Each structure stands twice: as C-alpha cells, then as structure tokens.
Amino acid sequence: MTRPQTLILATRNQGKVKELRAPLARFGFDVQSLPDDFPEVAETGSTFEENALIKAHAVADALLVPAVADDSGIEVDALGGAPGVYSARYSLDWPEVEGESTDERNNRKLLAALEGVSAEKRTARFRCCMALVYPSSWENRPEDVVVSGSWEGSIVEKPSGSNGFGYDPLFLDPASGRTGAELSREEKMARSHRGKALERLLEVLTSRIA
Template sequence: MTTIVLATRNKGKIAELEHLLAGYGLTVLGLDAFPEIGEIEEDGVTFEENSLKKARTVAELTGHIAVADDSGLEVDALGGAPGVYSARYSDDRPDLPGPSIDDRNNQKLLEALAPVQEAERTGRFRCVMSACAPDGAHIVAEGAWEGRIARDFKGGNGFGYDPLFIDPADGRHSAELPKDEKNRRSHRGKALRALLAQWPDFWRRVNG
C-alpha cells in the first residue's frame, strides 16, 4: 500500500480525511507520526498558498506524498472574515469564555454578527486541498459549502465552527450531521473528491 501523510495534527481533520480515503488502498498517517516536524507557519494570504506550503514541506521532510488542506469560514457580512485566519480568529481575545480555541472563535463570531439580520448571515466553508510528491509534482483542488451562521450552538459532532454553521438543504447545523452525511455535503469532502479525480494522472506523473 502507498503511504501518504496528512499535513495536520488536527484529530478532527485526520478522522474526516481517513474516512473519506477509505477504500483507495492508501495508508494514511498524520503528523503525529513525525514528531520531528515542527509547526509549519501558515503565512500565506490565500488558502491555496497555505495548503501548498504545508504539502510541499511535509513531502520534502518525510519522503512521502503529502496531502494538506487549508480551510476556513468566510462570512459575507464580515467581508469574508475570518477566512484564512479562521483557526486563530480569537487570538486577540483571550478574555472570551470557553476551554478551547474553537469555543473562543465561535464566541467572537457570535459577537461580531450580533447586529446582523438573518437574511444577511450568509457565508461558506471553503477548502483548498493539495497533494505534493517529494519531487515537487503537485495537484490542487477546491470545494465550498454554502450556508448561514446561526445565533446558537447545536450538535455534538465535528469541530471548529460546525456548531454554528447551518446547511440550507435541511436547516440542520453541521455539527448535527452524521459523519457520512457531512462528508457528502462538506467543503472538505468536495475538495477531496476533486483531488481524487486528478489522482490517476498525478500518480502516473509521480511514478514515471
């Protein structure tokens, strides 16, 4: 089996991607399997820049094909914020309640959107996913999930902004969706399916 490395230590992302990749004959490892690799600074101004940087760095350091994604929530009423800063949106607000960064990010988002009417609470999850081989060959794919931002939390599944994101298909929050259903709808699922559509040609290029 071919080993690929997911360029993340986020257990939620690893679980989602492992589930999506099941059946493709791939052995999937996260960065926890490579403790010598430190944090990779996400200093790009776009999701694609961050995704490619992580995939290239991990492929070079491990000698395996690396798959990386950068994803986040874009809220129209906030001019597309938090965007590429989604994971660290509340870094400037350590006073916010909550035991985790996810909790504080969600609290800051609710504060920012408090005066915004329902019709204007639109946004989307966006994901850009890259696969990179040690020789630098790479592919890039993108997926988006349109929705609305709720005023309250619902659901115990998922991570990040999932408890606040409403899927307009049926009005459920992302965190209420079972894993299989979420993967069919989500930005990350769409991006991975688009990446896998390119995989046979990428594999031929990598293996000559």
C-alpha cells in the same frame, strides 16, 4: 505484491486520517498522520491554496514521501469574507475565559461581530483547499494537485449541536436545516467543503491512471 506508497497527511487529527485512508488506498497509498515530533509549519500564505501548498511541500520535502495538506476556514459575507484564512486564530486578540476552548472563543467572537445583523444577511461559506505534492528531490515527480470545495450556508444566532469542530455549531446547512455540528460525520462529508475537495482529488487521481 507491490508495497503501498506511504503518504503523509499533514495533520495529527486521526479523524481526518481515518476518512482519507480508505479512499486513497485505492491508489496505492498507505495514509499516515504527521509524526508527533514534526515542527509546526507557519501558514504564511494569504489564501487557502497558498497555505495548503506551503504545508504539503514542507512535509513532503522533509520526510521524502508524498504529502496531502488542506487549509480551510469560514467566510462571512457581512464581515467582508472574514475570518477567512485566519479562521483558526480568529480570536487570538480576545481575552480567554477559563475552561473555554479556542473553538468556543472563535465562535463567541464571530457571534459578537454579527450582533444585530439580520438572518438574511448572515450568509457564509466554508472553503477548503487540498494539495497533494511529491518531494522536490524526486526525479520525474508528478505535478502538484490542488483542488478546492465550498459549502454554502449561514450563521445562526447561537451554537447548536455537539458533533464536528470549529465553527460547525454556528453554520447552518440549508439543505438539512441543521448546523454542521448536528450532522453525523457521514452526512457532513457528503455536503461539506472538505468532502467536495476530497472528491475532486480522487477524480484527478483516477484520471491519472485511466
């Protein structure tokens, strides 16, 4: 029996690893998380695609195994598409409140930026770009795979829900009438930007072995 090819997911989030392990195992991959001692990769790109590729190439070339990385964020139309690629570090310039997480501070800043903006103008979307790359040193290495997905919705006026992470408590999914943080993991994956990007990645891998 052929031993599965190790694939590193460029994250230490075990939830993401769990979600991707079973789907990618069908293509001969043993999905593992990023080693604890792997240095932080600077996200210097100006787009989600650039950042996903930067992270995936850094991991693949350092560990000499295929790697998948994703970069995602939220774009708010009333803010000209901000925070976009800066979503995770949106509130770095804001004073910290004792006991407040980075996610909570990001959400607080976003709500402040949208104060006074009417509901119909609070449209937004989550975007995710996912990249699968192979080590540059490999001969006859497969081409990079870059896919993306988006999730349209709007920003509510106050956080709601305890599931998910990031901006999920503020993001209203129009199909269900609930925020991302009020959806179960399964419901979110069926609708979300990351779920759609994963679906497209699996479609590309399926076409390669067809």
